[in-house]
Amino acid sequence: MAQESGQQHPLSIYFWIWGLLFVLSFFSYMVDYMNFQGGVRWALILLFMFLKAGLIVSIFMHLAWERKALKVAILLPPLALLVLVLLMTYEADYTFATRIDFFGEGAPATPVHHP
């Protein structure tokens, strides 16, 4: 069985991915530094996040070279979290609306004082 001998790949692929992760992290930092707001900000954050996560899992953790049975067993179950996220979105909206109803509008953010 090929897998029994372990994951052996040329070193160059690791250096490539390493470099890519640096570049993508720099881009995600730039999203904040350039002060993008609203939908563009969220889209860029998610894009760079998923690209980085994908590279780490597929190349560094070698999942790309595993058999499909293992890929399916690892990647499918976390999708259940999306259901939780959806449910909690409704819950949070409801809590927020109730709080506004009872307590009125909240205070705006206070600027941070840097000593």
Added chain:
Amino acid sequence: MSEAVLTDSGDVLPGGGDGVVADFSADKQTFQVPWGKAMMWFFLLSDTFIFGCFLTSYMTVRMSARDAWPVPSEVFALSFGGDPIPLILIAIMTFILISSSGTMALAVNMGYRGERKKAFWLMMATAAFGVMFVSMQAFEWTKLIVDEGVRLWSNPMGAAQFGATFFMITGFHGLHVSVGVIYLIVTGLRVRSGYYDRTRGNYEMVEITGLYWHFVDLVWVFIFAFFYLW
């Protein structure tokens, strides 16, 4: 990977896409990897759910907070004499963790090549990056608690829930990094002493340790995106 599976009875089952059915129904072990690796994957899967639930709770708490959420870009800004630079410490921590993932990937490769010395030193470099990361986190926490008065139950910048979620999520991640450093040192010392040549005859333990370490980096990618950037 698309090679066929040979069952105990000598039947050859298809690989590739159809291999899923074959692997799960082949009257033998399902996952064609060493058991230690399969178990580490399942542990990481369970950890995914823990961090997933933390981040989902954070989302819920932040969405339902009445007071405005403190602006992370400002809260985590750091000034080196001049104007505060937004998120600079977190950016440095991110780069440190990515560097550590790179050295870890190389260590796994060197382990399989049987280059014990190189694998050992690369693992020590990874552990050193881990220690740097945790130290910077300790600095961050101190700054937040002592200088800016952030508590689990309140903070001067905005929504009170900020402290609880921040300390919970980054604390649990920092714990993972700390445990990972110990794990790396133990495995690294065994690599150097030739322990795996005597007991297993291969260096899959380095890859398993690497899986854990890369996962810690992976979790940071999500924390960085959702907590610091969002």
